[in-house]
Amino acid sequence: MSFERIKEKLNILADAAKYDISCSSSGSKRANKGGLGNSDGVGICHSYTEDGRCVSLLKILLTNHCIFDCAYCVTRKSNDIKRAAFKVQEVVDLTMNFYRRNYIEGLFLSSGIFNSPDTTMERLVQVAKKLRLEENFNGYIHLKSIPGASDELMQEAGLYADRLSVNIEIPTVSGLKLLAPDKKHEDFIKPMEAVKNSIQIYQSEKKIIKSTPKYAPAGQSTQMIVGATGESDRDVMYSAAYYYKKYKMKRVYYSGYIPVANDSRLPALGSPVPLLRENRLYQTDWLLRFYGFDIRELLNNENQNLDLDIDPKLSWALRNREIFPLDINRADKLLIARVPGIGLKSVHKIIEARKYRKLNWEHLKKIGIAYNRARYFITCDSNSFEKRDLSSIQIKGLILQNSTSKFRKDYSSQLSLFN
């Protein structure tokens, strides 16, 4: 292979693929039967870029030629950039050679839409098929579901891929109309629906016939751009909750909009990426998936946007003081998970440890709770606990006074605006 030419393509097509956040390589089990590679359910981040993001998969576009002109996208038709395309075999060779050197867990292949959605999807499937059948590759493969691709192709894709994803990108239908006039909302939903159905069929067949092949064992995911169309956090998270429920998504990713175009419909080039907002959305996502919260508890008509200065669990706790303080030695596991400053790992440790002795502050600190936040919401085997009748605003003030956040500069300026 000509390394110079490959290098140039890789440069263009990795650069164009990087706005897809997902790099997850977990959730799939694939044994190695005499070939190369495996997935044992646990993902591995082989490296991290200087922006702090995990590098787990070789994430590239097959091509950045595209017939669509979506305003938020760097590969849109009207954008004057260098275009390139990989041959199927080139992607296969790169994947194998990177994998053999332990650089990656596998491949994440996406593409601009050339010719038609079906031609594009068919080419993506070809790469995965070749890796699985000809190279005996058992590493992780994530394929993009191309909006508008046929059900038959999606059916085939799932036989070779571990995960399939289609990006919603714009959380509201009106936003999509504004920024991607040639794309229809239904086009995104169609492959999602097809994959969801196939996953269910294969799973129920597997229960009866053990030799049923795997179909997208790591499930589906999607991504939304945040901060491009003035949507509220409630809009974003209600959409997310809908996709989790309706399409059984494994993950929804939130991507703070990175200005890639001078377009009056969008934030100007050079506007800062809303990193703090993105962070709060992920925290909310975690509260939904792991902590037993319902989205309506965290965001609703009265609270359409998340607080930037404190985390969403603390915001919720400050609005629901009647539940606290909880006795850490007696309270239910699900309630302890709702205490600000106590994460799931600490919840687990507390539940185990309290079987053997009553826990006091020393124990809790060693276990690793965030004392500065948790102390206002719990009691334990100790006479010292918060006895003052503090208002929620006072508690918030005390917590902020004693904490340092890397984001402080981002919200303190906003506060002073209103003072």
Added chain:
Amino acid sequence: MKTGTQLFYDGSYEGFLTCVFSAFEEKLNVNGIFTEATSQGNMFAKSMNITTDLEKAQRVISGLKRKIPSESYRHIYFAFLSELEGIELLLFQYIKLAFKEEKFSSKDFGNPIILKINQISKKVSREKHRMEAFVRFQLTKDDIFYATIEPDFNVLPVILKHFETRYADQKWIIYDLKRNFGLFYNLQECSYININFKSTEHLNSSNTSIYSTSEIEFQKLWQEYFESTNIKSRKNMKLHLQHVPKRYWKYLTEKSTWQN
């Protein structure tokens, strides 16, 4: 009060377990367990040299496995691999608890010894996971994928299985330069090896008398990819360093620089 005894052993896991065996058998009041190589310990205290005895070690292992679940046993082995100063004595206290306390549980996190061993074992697990991520193979002329590592803890024995399963169809070597031993997989099985490096030329990827001629090209492609996939407007070096601490850069193809 009886004065304590210090035990000295050869540094192996079996050697340590032999210490545990002797301490129980002879009802010793142990107040330190050290490897022979170190000059730690109190020169005025009573000391004993313990010779590694595989049979005795095996009896301690079987005893432990009867008494505690395999997950808790794993904490003992992993914590031992940390090689931290004083870990042997701490583990000895832990094992004493496991044998003597009727209600022993490795999840009794209110007990400082149990919590400490759990945390150290977690640290070793993390290093194991890191090495599974950070190993960078380079293809030699003899078709062996070779990698050098210098992990914080002695994790080579516990990453064996991962690499053996994953890279079943290629020959490979992972060499721990800090502890001077390595793993060699020959397409059939894995074995421990020692290499007597005469120079540091094996660290030079562009040396074509050792490495395949395309090796350096793939490394350049990987570096290129690593650069291109970074989003500059989201730069966050603090997070980057938290995930990839500088001490690991040396053998990471994407973070190292070489002369052309």
